[in-house]
Amino acid sequence: MALELKQIRGNTYYLKGSVNSGVYIIDDNKCILIDTGLDETIGRQILRALEGANLIPTAIINTHSHADHFGANAVVKQRSGARVYATPFEKAVIENPYLEPFYLFSAAPFRELENKFLMGIPCRVDSAIEFPDLEFDDFPVKIIPLKGHSPQQIGVATPDNVLFAADSYFSPEIIDKYKLPYFSDITNTLKTLESLKTSEYAYYLPCHGEVTTAPQKAIDKNISAIQDTRELILEMLNTPMTREEIMAVVVERYNIKLSSTQYVLTLSAVSAYLSHLKNENLLKIEYNKGGLYWKKK
Template identity: 35%
Template sequence: MELHRIGENTFYFDNPSIIGLYLFESNNVLLIDTGIDKDTIKKAIKIIEEKNWKIKYIINTHSHADHCGGNYYLLEKYDIAVYASSLEKVMIENSILEPAYLYGAYPQKKLQKKFLMAKSSKVSHVVEYGELIIENKKFDIIDLKGHSPQLIGVVTDDDICFLGDSIFPDYIIEKHNLLFLFDYKNTVNTLNCLKDEKHEKYVLSHGGVIENLEPVIDYNIKALKEVNDYIFSLLTDYKSIEDIHRSVVNNYEIRENLPQFYLNISVIKAHLTYLVDEKIIINSIIDSEVKWKINNK
């Protein structure tokens, strides 16, 4: 793990899920997300302590385990203020809810692993959209919901915009095809709204630093629409979730383990929610199954 400077006071640690860092004049440090677990954040701590900086603050963009998994260890080690949006706070503090909402009940132990479920940890401050002042420095908190219920972005006073998982680079999309999202409509709305966010640099949690965001936005919207259109195309007659899932994973040549199975089912349901709420498709209970079909009315 290495620390990279991208603004006067703004840095990031290269990591599969990027950890942002802002350095105050006091040598106190704000982290933007904390990685997936103790081992990951310990690597960042080593670099920070070698510089005689002190970790005092965390902003979590959202509650997924690879973004808040280091929180509990940091809170055991330091006196830290933790900031998150109100809905994500609930999930961070009660991490069993992450696999529970994917599974639809108390999750089996195979789903209670660090990939889906961080260790629960306390969030001390709920952030609102707009201006957040810490040590007389201004951070802008932006609404990026869609990938998760209340995902936020963070803009530092160096005009560096941390975008969490609201947007992905093309190579991630080409690798995974079926991008995780909680809410299809809000994901696309967020991407369109990002066209109005003009900043010096943008940090994608799973894509590094970029300066030209618009082509990446367009690629994300196109990829999401292609999946949505494909699901729609399957529904010339009534199909169950299992039917749709089978077609999707075969079409995109997706190999699944148990957590990935439930993640993909959740994504498909998010697409179906959009289609049924927009009255593009209908659903009905047939032979004790919920089935979905194009609305021909």
């Protein structure tokens, strides 16, 4: 299926797909590409769409290192010569995709986890966007910290006052469908969502959702979903439970269909809540019967 280059405002465009890719036109035929999608097929579709508009990507900015955001980097970079940029943590994973299933499983992953959804095609990152300065060469876009979904996730703000918001928030439809959106750091996710609520961009485009001038309803839906899961976990922990036992309740309550991939993502998401609640001094841990148990204080 052909991708269509859609204008948001001024020189800011996007390519709508399962992951939206941002496009900012620098001059008549050069552009910056924000995220590339899952695999080589998507990469070739992106290149065809840009070629149809007489555009060549000279830079790729990866908002974070999940496979569906960088898996097409390699083919785009090879065919266009674009330089790739990412923050240091995300750079490490983009260059070494094995790290994603490794950290999700906490050890060498079994074969079913070595799939394209968890382990993208490796691509060399030419330059790290360093925290906290977030200097970005001479390009006219601004890098916006959006930590939470991934440790050093960023957004990209263009001179047209458009924010490519990465996976900082998800559409209400996604929240309703999946109940437990994936965030690796709940504390920083909440900080990011609150900062977005007070931001004043003309347009916002999440990677999974529609372009909008008013994201507040969607952001509130994300915050509400997080608060619901917080309360669910606190409610069950009047009795000590292991992480796997907690996850089993969450899976049943939210009717999550498990696969190998969904299992490690759900366990990681639940772990993020446990870390958050422990650091908020709402939970304590105890070691008993050869296991680590969580309990409400």
